[in-house]
Amino acid sequence: MNDTPARLLTLLSLLQTPREWPGSELAERLGVSTRTIRRDIDRLRELGYPVEASLGAEGGYRLVAGAAMPPLLLDDEEAVAIAVGLRAGAGHAIEGVEEASVRALAKLEQVLPARLRHRVSALQSATVALTRGDGASIDPRTLTVMAGAVAGQERLRFAYRAGDGAESRRRVEPYRLVSTGRRWYLVAYDLDREDWRTFRVDRVTQPFLTGVRFTARELPMGDAVAFVRKGLQGGSVYRAEVVFAAAPEAVPDWLGTPEPDAASGGCRVRFETADAPEWVAARLALTGLEFTVREPAALVRSAAVLGAALTRAAGAAV
Structure with a gap:
């Protein structure tokens, strides 16, 4: 294989398999000498891939964990599996799936070939997820379009249905996506209303990137999470304290950090929320x-x- 970039990509793909590769086997697979393999390994190291070499007559190579996350090469099955998993989590606002997950999905879907996009969509439409609570299901494509607009500082258009059923068209400068574990919200500057707004993503349809770039404005309060929290239920945020008859490690992360409670012998959690008390209960x-x-x-x-x-x-029922 005389094409050096193509050879490096093929070599990287082989090394990402969790095993040690003898230099002679890599050379045979790529149709080059072991000396060329050594040079290519050096090039991968220069690019940030931590390739470890073992001593011995064969001189084996394997990719190990490094200080930073290098780009990965995925085969078709791996790419589809990751995309379906991210879509399922993002589409139902599952606890723990935050903006970073949506950014990852946006990056992956941007480079997926058409044939793989079709497979992902087919799998998504053929499955139904059993989720907790009444968090509304949303189209993951809506999230990926919004995430791309936030990352690229690109103006966004979409149709929006308000809580009273009123429908409108919005032009916004998106600032952040915020997940509450129950729902996704978009914090954005509404160009027509000349003010900051919070939009429930499950009420958004037909999101469209306009191609118009903007310089990010300064958000009031400076914190998208605090802005969303204040807007929920008219800004009614309250503090809760709950005692569990359980070990701290058994308490879900979404509640916060448990503390020992001497009075009960269990642990207690204090947290702030704007959700309805019925929902929290x-x-x-x-x-x-x-x-x-x-x-x-x-x-x-x-x-x-x-x-x-x-x-x-x-x-x-008895």
Whole structure:
């Protein structure tokens, strides 16, 4: 193989297989000498790929973990598997899938060949995910278009349906995508209304990149997460305290960092939220852990109502 760039890519693809490759086997596969393989290995190292060589007559090579994440080469099956997984997570706003995941999906779908895009779409449309709670399902393509607009500082157009059903067309300068674990939100500057707005992504359709670049404006409060939190439920953010009769490592990450609670012998978690108390109580119940709500009073009442309803339902089923 005389084409050096093509040979390097083929060599990199082989090395990404989790095994050690003898220099002679690499040379045979690529149709070059072992000396050429050594030179190509040096080139890959210069590009940031940590290739480790073992001593011995054969001189084996393998790719190891380095200090930084180098570009990866994926075969068709690997690319489809990753794209489907990212789409499934992003489409249902699953806990823990944040903006970085959407950026990864946007990058991957940008370079996927048409035949692989078709396979990903076919798999996505043929499967149904069982998700927790009432978080609305969204089209992952909407997220990837928005993520591209945020990263490229490119103006965006889309159709939007408000909570009262009113429909409108929006022209915005997108700032950040924010996931609450329940839903995705776009923080953007609305050009027609000349003000900052938060848009629920599940209410967005027909997103379109305009090709017009912009210089990012300064967001009030300077924090997209705080901006979204303030906008939820009219800015009504409250502090909650919950005690769990469980070890700290059993408490889900979305609640925050557990602390020892001497009074109960378990652990307690304090967190701020703008979600409805009924929704928070339901999510607490879904942890499967024994818990007691200490504050606020509204969350205490919601947990009691939910508990009573579940007890009645269980009694009726017996």
